[in-house]
Amino acid sequence: MRVIYATSIVLLSFCGAMQAEELPALPSGTITTVGDEAATAELKHRQTVDQQMQAKSISLDVREVPLHEFIETLSKQANVPISLDNAALQDMGLSRNAKVTVEAKNLSASSVLDLALQKYGLTYVPNEDGIEITSREERDLILQVRTYSLSALLQDSSGTIERWQEIITGNLAKDSWEVLGGPGTVRAFGNSLVVSQTEEVHAEIDYFLTMAAQAKQFSSDDYPVKSLLILQQDQAIQALREQLATTEIEIAFQAGTLRQAVEALNKKGAFKIQIDEQALIAQNQNASMSVTLSPRRRSVQRTLDELLRPAGLTWCVSARDNSVVITTPYTNCFTEEPRLYPVRDLVWHGLKVETPQQRQTLAEITHWQGKQWREVAILKSVRAPGVPALPDFATLDQLIQGTIEPGSWEALGGSGTLQFVEEIDCLLIDQRPEIHDAIARMLHQVRQQQSPDTPQKLREQIEKTNAEIISVRYPLVWNSATADLDEAGFNNLTRLIRSGTEEASWQKPEASLHFAYRDLVVRQRRDVQRQVLSILRELDLIYLTPKANSPEQAPPGQYLGGGGGGFF
Known part of the structure; x- marks a missing residue:
């Protein structure tokens, strides 16, 4: 105890001595710089090209036209110079006369170009004038260095630049970063990230940060809860899925073949539907199998489900050409999509948390509410009865991974992942589209069960227990x-x-x-x-140890919720 007392005296004496000395004045001015005109012009041109490729709305319907003619047409509409890497095309056995078929309506120039090039395994990269069509192999050899300002995400001291660095490298193009042997690097400088990556990964980073900043700024008065796709190339696929769910047709089949059914669906003209015959053959099935569908008006999505389910088949949307592909459940057509789920209303149990101070206060008040502290004797009185740990991510984590296809998650050998991005009150979930749909339905039901007076009751309970x-x-x-x-x-x-x-x-x-x-x-x-x-x-006068398998210690998928409350 004398150690504490003596230390306090020394500290007081030290502080008094410091106050007696006058601190040197800090610099008051700011360094101003003269920009590099060439670098500024190049950056401005690059930004203009990017904006034109993303913002320009293009409608095209071309069939079997030479690639170079398609490029000329798109270049004029997008007002962006587009050239061909003829050497790369020759290496792939292609020529500038390769035939292109594209049907696009009100899509960005980049999306139209993706649709046209995917058939041949081609892509595009920026060059001095605009963009250049080349092979994916050539593209992956070209690294661009770009700087991303995260000021909008760090403005209220929520999170750190290192935290966002981890989120990006852990969720976007995971295998492309140096930590896993890839060429990509990322370094923090002030409130910015300096990234060396391919053009494709840069596009993913830019779009993700835009979506994250948007989610952070969502108003609590009209809080949007629909999930956000964080990869721009998934937007067209999601738009097609939504069209399939809302477009209704009336069609019936009586013991016809699958091929005949697909031909009849294609004649309806709404969507392009094709059969992955190789996948069917691998499962001892073929397009001549008999299918039946009763006459009724239904959505295209429901039509496909009812037509294919009895045969043990399914369908997916192909990213290659934005078509519907009939296949088997064992194909690699079903890939994960990362999405952000705004859950501020759920993790804060409806409380309108608007400032960093409010967040910190609630987090401090409920810090000991987690299950990992339940058996610590000294905390049994300190814990507040009936109050959950806030933000209550653990309960939401348990709810989703424990009820929606548990075997599909990483903890049980699957590939799906879930993490809470506390800085923007969002879940970042990487899962297959149909599981995303199930998650969205469940979260909707959870919100429907919430009582309007839940936040007020929680406030009253916190005040009472305090x-x-x-x-x-x-x-x-x-x-x-x-x-x-x-x-x-x-x-x-x-x-x-x-x-x-x-x-x-x-x-x-x-x-x-x-x-x-x-x-x-x-x-x-x-x-x-x-x-x-x-x-x-x-003061290191007391030590608290959470019980085993706490959220901080447990492997992913072993879920421990808050100390009270919950979502039902």
């Missing part, structure tokens, strides 16, 4: 079992605790603080007890 007077005996850990715990040392610790908590709370007759041998016994409001506990931990 005001309750409780007694806690803190088993302090001293430096030595034989330390001389003199009265001066005890008094010094008492002053530290009183000065670090709400002073007025100690004036009430029910409040007390005394020592019982080596333990500290405090009778106070529950919220003040949490402050006392925090001070003792900072």
Whole structure:
């Protein structure tokens, strides 16, 4: 105890000495720079080309036209110079006369170009004038260095630049980063990330950061909860899925072949549908198999489901040409899509949390509510009855991974992943489209079950439990079992605790603080007890160990929810 007392005296003396000296003045001016005109012009041109390729709305219907003619047409409509890497085309056995068929309506120039080039395994990269058509192999050899400002995501001190660096490398083009042997690198500088990557990965990063900033700025008054695709190339695929779900047709088949059924569906003209015959043959099936569908008006999606399910078949949307592909459940057509799910209303249980201070206060109040602390004896009084840990991500994690296709998640051998991006109150989920649909339906049902007065009741419960007077005996850990715990040392610790908590709370007759041998016994409001506990931990006078398999220690998929509340 003398150690604490002596240390306090030294600190006070040191602070007094520091106050006696006048600190040197800090620099008051700001360095101004003269820009590199050539670099500025190049960057501006690059940004203009990117904007034109993304923003320009293009409608084209070309069939079997030479590639170079298609490029000329698109270049004029997009107002972007587009050239061909003839050497790369020759290496692939292609020529500038390769035939292109594209049907696009109100799509960006980049999406139209993707549709046209995917058939041949081609892509495009930026060059000095505009963009150049080349092979994917050539593209992957070209690394571009770009800087991304994260000021909008860090403006309220939520999260760190390193945290966003981890999110990007852990979710976007995972195998392309140096940590897994890829060529891509990312470094933090101030509030920016400097990234060396391929053009394709840069496009993913740029779009993801745009979506993340958008989600962070969502108003709590009209909070949008629809999931956000974070890869721009998935937008066209999702748009087609939505059209399949909303477009209705009336069609019937009586013991016809699958091929005949697909021909009849294609004659309806709404969508391009094809059969993956190789996948069917691999499962001892073929396009001549008999199918039946009763006459009724239904969506195209429902039509496909009812037509294919009895035969053990399914369908997916092909990213290659935006068509519907009839295939088997065992094909690699079903790839994961990363999406952001805004869940501010769920993880904060409806409380309108608008400032970093409010977030910090709620997090501190409910810090000990998690299940991992439930068996720690000293915390049984400090924990607030009926109050969940906030933000309550653990319960939401358990709800999703424990009920929606559990075997599809990484924890049980699947490939799906889920993490909470607390900085923007979103779940980042990488899963197959049909599982995303199931997650969206479940979250909708959860929200429907929420009572409008839940936030008010939670506020009242927090205020009530904070005001309750409780007694806690803190088993302090001293430096030595034989330390001389003199009265001066005890008094010094008492002053530290009183000065670090709400002073007025100690004036009430029910409040007390005394020592019982080596333990500290405090009778106070529950919220003040949490402050006392925090001070003792900072002084290394008390140690708390969570039980095994806490959320911080457990492998992904072993879920531990909050200390109360929940979503139902």
